[in-house]
Amino acid sequence: MSGLRERKKRATQEALSWAALRLAVERGVDNVLVEDIAADAGVSPRTFNNYFASKYEAIVWRELDRMVRIGDILRERPLDEPFWQSVEHAVLAIYGDDDATTPPDVKWTQGVRDLVNSASLRAEYLKADAAMARALAEAIAERLGRDVDKDMYPRVIAGTVGVACSAAQEQWMSADPPVPLGPLIREALGYLKREGEP
DSSP, X not given: OHHHHHHHHHHHHHHHHHHHHHHHHHHOXXXXXXXXXXXXXXXXXXXXXXXXXXXXXXXXXXXXXXXXXXXXXXXXXXXXXXXXXXXXXXXXXXXXXXXXXXXXXXXXXXXXXXXXXXXXXXHHHHHHHHHHHHHHXXXXXXXXXXXXXXXXXXXXXXXXXXXXXXXXHHHHHHOSSOOOXXXXXXXXXXXXXXXXXX
C-alpha cells in the first residue's frame, strides 16, 4: 500500500513541478500564481502547499530531483565498474543520452534561459544547488567508501559533476543553432574522466 501511495505522491509532485516550470516559461515567473499551477496540475492550492512552500521551490525541484536520482542510480552501479563510467551512466540516465539530430525547441529553450536568469529564482536556485551537491556527495561517498562529513573528496567530486552538468546545460541553452543536450553532457563528463579514477 505504501508503495502505491508513494508513487501517487511523487506523481503529484512531478505534475506540480512540471506545471510550475511550463507556466513560468510560457508567462514569465512573476505572472504565475500558485493557484494557476494547482489548477494546471488538477489539484487544489492547498494540495500544492503540501508539496511546495512556493512556486519558486516547485520550479527548482526538478533540478534537485534529478541530482537525487543521479545519486540513486550511482549507488546501483556495479562496484567493479570504473567510477567515471558509473557517473556518466547515472547522469545520462537522467539527463538523457540523446544522440538524435533533432534540436530542442528554440522558443522553449529561450524561455528556460530567461527563467534560469530570473532574479526572482536566484535564491531558490542557490538553496537547491547546496542540496543537490550534498545529495550527490553522499552517493559518491558511499560508492567510494568514504565519509562525506570527514572527507571533502566526495563533495569536491560532486561539485565538479554539478558544474559539468551546468556547463553542458548552459551550452545547450545558448547554442545557435540548437543542439541536443546528451552529447554536451557526455562531452563535459569526458573532461572529468580524463582526470583518472579516484
